[in-house]
Amino acid sequence: MAIRDRFSKKLSCPQCGNEGFAEASEVDDPKRKHPDFKVDQLPRGFGVQRPSNHQENFMIKCECGRKFPFRSLAEAAAERR
Numbered sequence: 627m628a629i630r631d632r633f634s635k636k637l638s639c640p641q642c643g644n645e646g647f648a649e650a651s652e653v654d655d656p657k658r659k660h661p662d663f664k665v666d667q668l669p670r671g672f673g674v675q676r677p678s679n680h681q682e683n684f685m686i687k688c689e690c691g692r693k694f695p696f697r698s699l700a701e702a703a704a705e706r707r
Contacts, residue, residue, distance in 0.1 A: 629654045630662075635696075637672055642690035644671045650696075652681070665696065 630651040638645040646669020652661040660679040668674070668686070675685035675693050684696040 632666075637669060637686065637696075639672075639688040639690060639692050639694075641692040642688060644688050644690065646670060646672065648672070648696070650681075 631654040632649070632651045635648050635650060636645060637648050648665055648669060649667040650663065650665045652663040655661075661681075663679055663681050663684060664677075665674065665684065665686075671689045673687050673689075675687035676683075678684040681697040682695060685693055686696050687693045
């Protein structure tokens, strides 16, 4: 079984300001065609609109109705407290 990279990303909705940290993972093997991207946990107020094997195509939906790709409005959670 392949090792999964696990990481946190801060999600922020540009429409209503809702934000929180998502926990995600993907396979750490550059030879794989699909990284098997998964969001393991979303913050309150966010849901999955359309799952995908790639971060760029994984769509999130905020409780206000705004939809956006996971990667477009997510930033690394390096300074998470």
